[in-house]
Amino acid sequence: MEKIVFASNNPHKLEELRKMVGSELAILSLSDIGCHDDIPETADTLEGNAVMKALWVKEHYGYDCFADDTGLEVEALGGAPGVHSARYASAEGHDAAANTALLLKNLSGKENRKARFRTVIALIKGDRTYTVDGIVEGRIIDSPVGCGGFGYDPVFMPDGWNKTFAEATADEKNAVSHRGRAVARLLELFGSLDKDTI
Numbered sequence: 001m002e003k004i005v006f007a008s009n010n011p012h013k014l015e016e017l018r019k020m021v022g023s024e025l026a027i028l029s030l031s032d033i034g035c036h037d038d039i040p041e042t043a044d045t046l047e048g049n050a051v052m053k054a055l056w057v058k059e060h061y062g063y064d065c066f067a068d069d070t071g072l073e074v075e076a077l078g079g080a081p082g083v084h085s086a087r088y089a090s091a092e093g094h095d096a097a098a099n100t101a102l103l104l105k106n107l108s109g110k111e112n113r114k115a116r117f118r119t120v121i122a123l124i125k126g127d128r129t130y131t132v133d134g135i136v137e138g139r140i141i142d143s144p145v146g147c148g149g150f151g152y153d154p155v156f157m158p159d160g161w162n163k164t165f166a167e168a169t170a171d172e173k174n175a176v177s178h179r180g181r182a183v184a185r186l187l188e189l190f191g192s193l194d195k196d197t198i
Contacts, residue, residue: 001026002190005033007053007067012150013179020174020183025190033061046071046083047131050122058124066123066186070178072152074140075114077106085152096151100144104155113139115156117178121186130189134181149173 003026006017018027030036039056041049046069053067071082081088081103089098107113116137123130137159144154146166153165158176165173174180 003028005030005057005061005063005065007039007057007065013068016170016174016179017183019170020180021187024187028063030057033057033063035061041069044083046118046120046133047122049083050120050131051129054122054124054129064123064125066121068119068121068179068182070117070119072103072156073116073118074103074107076110076112080106100152100155103140103152104143107140113141115140117152117156119178119182121182123186123189125193132182132185132189134178134183134185136176136178136181 001023005028006014007030008014009030014027014029021027030039035057037056037060039053041053043049043052049069050067053069054065057063057065057067069083071085073079073082081099085099086094089095089102114137116135118133118135120131120133123132138157138161139159140152140155141157141164144164144166146154146164146168148168148170149164149166153173155164157164161168165177
């Protein structure tokens with residue numbers, strides 16, 4: 001089985017990805033390769049951040065690698081929080097409750113609740129860089145519902161659903177999610193690259 005590094009130590013992302021990929025790839029975390037660096041994410045686009053993280057691992061550790069960046073893009077907020085989704089409420093970042101509270105505050109009184117999650121994955125294989133993405137459309141509800149998932153999942157309801165991502169099972173979410181769609185494209189890309197090398 002081919003091994004590849006995923007430039008993350010986020011246990012939620014790792015669990016989701018390993019479940020999606022199954023036995024097709026062996027996913028190594030940053031900890032698995034002894035990387036405990038604070039990898040920069042200073043680009044102004046999701047694509048830029050994903051490529052930056054993957055390149056960092058390749059250049060410093062030598063492994064083929066892929067990295068993702070995900071943003072929640074809310075139409076009424078001009079696409080915000082977007083690339084700043086993880087650090088929306090604080091430059092320190094990764095306070096999901098504070099991020100969600102600020103999002104709902106900024107949407108207060110707005111009728112347009114359209115939003116989409118977008119994941120971009122950058123793959124570095126050998127000396128080449130590839131990117132794929134996945135998008136799921138939906139809307140932001142008025143208050144958090146559900147205790148599963150992570151991030152903005154409790155306030156995001158995908159189009160055609162009557163429950164939030166936080167109320168869904170892992171399999172239900174992965175079947176339609178932005179990350180699930182991006183990973184499916186990543187696996188398609190791997191398949192085409194393998195054929196090219198035969």
